[in-house]
Amino acid sequence: MEPFAHEDMCFRFERLEASGPRRLIDGPIWAFVDWVMDDLSGLEMCRRLRADDRTRDAHVTMVLERDDTDDRRRALSAGADDYMVGPLDRNEVLDRVLAVQARSRHRHATQILQAGELVIDLMALQARWGQTAIALRPNEFRLLRFFAENPNRVLTRHELIEGLGKLEPAIDERTVDVWIGRLRRALKSAGAGNPLRTVRSLGYVLDIG
Secondary structure, three states, X not given: OOOEEEOOEEEOOOOOEOXXXXXXXXXXXXXXXXXXXXXXXHXXXXXXXXXXXXXXXXXXXEEEOOOOHHHHHHXXXXXXXXXXXXXXXXXXXXXXXXXXXXXHHHHHOOXXXXXXXXXXXXXXXXXXXXXXXXXXXXXXHHHHHHHHHOOOOOEEHHHHHHHOOOOOOOOOOOHHHHHHHHHHHHHHHOOOOOOEEXXXXXXXXXXXX
């Protein structure tokens, strides 16, 4: 679906995989989950969203096949905030999003991301290692956030470019090495040492004990 602008916000539509978001999400998340999916049930998808730090505060709407009392109860028990009967069209989705916008903004406002000694305040756009602030440019802040959302996992250069939403226009994968160099220097200055490890021929990993 095409993006939608409303007041000072821009809403973008993205497919959400069973493993969670493949890129950084800026702002609150509204997830619409089909009751029946190709690779897992909607109920299991809802449980995964609630267990994932990246999506646990999302507003989740279960899209039911029929208006069934037992299905509604099971959806809410799995962690859904509400439910609708499908199929949905773009206007129905936007109407639901706008109806819960204020509450979702408030829920997102206190979001803190923590991975070991690393603490990221998403609203203040600040990162700390222990009690020491990490001086970061906007791009390196987003890169560190993406690593923190995927700790102890090797990320390829392509995944980092995709995660930061920089596939279009395409950029050289070696640009990632420049980003990593800047981020490493910032972490070292904050007393973090070098938690970003290079995995030869594969990519990089944020090692968090």
